Amino acid sequence: MDSKKEVVLILSGGLDSSTLLYKLLDEGKDVTALSFNYGQKASIEIERASEICKMNDVNHFVFDIQNIVDLLSSSLTDKDNDNVQEPINTVVPSRNTILLELATAFAISNEKQEVYYGAIKADIGDYPDTTPEFLKQINELNKVNNYEYIPICAPFINTDKKDVVKEALKLGVPIEKTWSCYVNNDGTPCGECFSCRSRIKAIEEAKKELGMD
Structure with a gap:
């Protein structure tokens, strides 16, 4: 019997990456989840990621890189910036590039075969680092970045x-149990930020199409 493919998943604790975790497990992959504290105000998402991993007996590592927060100016990290209504204001500069390359380094160091992240189509036009073009280019980088090529995969892109x-x-x-809110950190989503609004709308649309409303 073939051994399970060992993969790394960047798990934010949000709906998309959590669903991707379940998808990878359903496909029989051996998943190691990574979460990053990069100074985001809604750090509760890491707690949710940890809880979800425990529920599924998934190895989960949390890396504290919040000392780089001054390099990542965004309404998600700036305590004095509450503008979370439009996507452009919530872009964290080069976030996915940084996190995906850290995940790639982890994968190489721990003999994993692939890296996954939860980019989705709805983000295209909102977040530059969730597009098919970004995915293509970062994989081109990974082909020349190390002696070993680790592919980066985004099944929901x-x-x-x-x-x-x-x-x-x-x-x-x-x-x-998943967490999407950009604002609150107390267990109660604000329901008004861009992420909350897109989540609520998607859940409503999905349940309606499934006849669950």
Whole structure:
């Protein structure tokens, strides 16, 4: 019997990456999850990621890199910036490039075969580092960045958020435990930031199409 493919997943604790975790496990992959504290105000997402990993007996590593927060100016990290209504204000400069290369280094150092992250189609046009072009280019970088090529994969990159929700419902993802809010850190989502609004809309649309409303 073939051994399981050993992969690394960047797990934020949000709906998309949590659904991807369940998808990879359903496919029989041996997943190691990585979460990063980069100074984000909603650090509760890391707690949710840890809880979800414990539920699935998944190895979970949390890396504290918040000392680089001054390099990542964004409303997600700046305590005095509360503008989280539009995507452009919530872009964290080069975040996915930094995190994916750290995950790649981890994968090489620990003999893992692939790196995954939860980019989705709904983000295209909002976040430059969630596009198919970005995915293509960072894989080109990985081909020349180390002696060993570790592919970066984003299975949901052409999938709408409502369809990710459908996948979550099918796989039994504990959606209520995932965390998407950019603002609150007390366990109660604000319901008004860009991330909350897109999450609420996707869940409503998915349940309506599935006849669950």
